[in-house]
Amino acid sequence: SQQGEEDPQALSIQEGENATMNCSYKTSINNLQWYRQNSGRGLVHLILIRSNEREKHSGRLRVTLDTSKKSSSLLITASRAADTASYFCATDAPYSGAGSYQLTFGKGTKLSVIP
Amino acid sequence: GAGVSQSPRYKVAKRGQDVALRCDPISGHVSLFWYQQALGQGPEFLTYFQNEAQLDKSGLPSDRFFAERPEGSVSTLKIQRTQQEDSAVYLCASSSRQGPYSYEQYFGPGTRLTVT
Numbered sequence: 027s028q029q030g031e032e033d034p035q036a037l038s039i040q041e042g043e044n045a046t047m048n049c050s051y052k053t054s055i056n057n058l059q060w061y062r063q064n065s066g067r068g069l070v071h072l073i074l075i076r077s078n079e080r081e082k083h084s085g086r087l088r089v090t091l092d093t094s095k096k097s098s099s100l101l102i103t104a105s106r107a108a109d110t111a112s113y114f115c116a117t118d119a120p121y122s123g124a125g126s127y128q129l130t131f132g133k134g135t136k137l138s139v140i141p
Numbered sequence: 142g143a144g145v146s147q148s149p150r151y152k153v154a155k156r157g158q159d160v161a162l163r164c165d166p167i168s169g170h171v172s173l174f175w176y177q178q179a180l181g182q183g184p185e186f187l188t189y190f191q192n193e194a195q196l197d198k199s200g201l202p203s204d205r206f207f208a209e210r211p212e213g214s215v216s217t218l219k220i221q222r223t224q225q226e227d228s229a230v231y232l233c234a235s236s237s238r239q240g241p242y243s244y245e246q247y248f249g250p251g252t253r254l255t256v257t
Contacts, residue, residue: 068251116183131176
């Protein structure tokens with residue numbers, strides 16, 4: 027079953043605009059990650075934010091996490107055509123002394139950046 | 142440094158056939174994961190290995206699915222008596238994590254399985 031749910035399901039913007047994607051999840055998490063998937067490069071890790079962090083930056087990416095609302099957002103600034111891809115949030119559960127720390131992915135947001 | 146590799150990249154199987162999908166993780170990575178991704182969906186967890194030990198197989202959909210990692214490096218996912226609903230992309234990921242916090246996972250390109 028998929029814990030995260032991204033919103034919107036699809037987003038189309040012009041090159042140079044900012045893109046914001048949201049993720050909501052249901053149960054407590056240890057941390058939250060964002061991944062990008064396109065046909066050329068497969069699934070690639072973008073950024074990881076821990077449950078005790080509220081905001082994180084990496085290049086043109088900005089991620090926020092609100093554990094009280096069980097939600098996260100990914101902002102891509104100054105988008106490029108090469109950012110066209112599907113974006114997934116993925117969560118893992120708090121450490122319980124055993125287990126796999128499996129990632130639970132959402133269904134993704136399909137971003138199209140028009141040149 | 143090579144990334145995670147998977148083979149074959151594409152596999153077509155007739156319903157009822159057995160298939161074996163291979164994953165070569167990044168050298169030295171302790172953790173190895175298998176995921177199944179249906180069209181238009183996010184990846185769904187199948188199973189996890191820490192070295193050669195299979196610590197979590199809670200995501201395997203049926204007893205037709207079997208995974209192994211006998212020497213703690215290469216892993217094989219085997220599906221017996223394939224069914225049409227097994228058609229999906231099978232992704233392998235590895236991670237260097239060993240402690241209580243999860244780390245980023247490095248994914249292979251996947252094997253697209255089509256069962257006819």
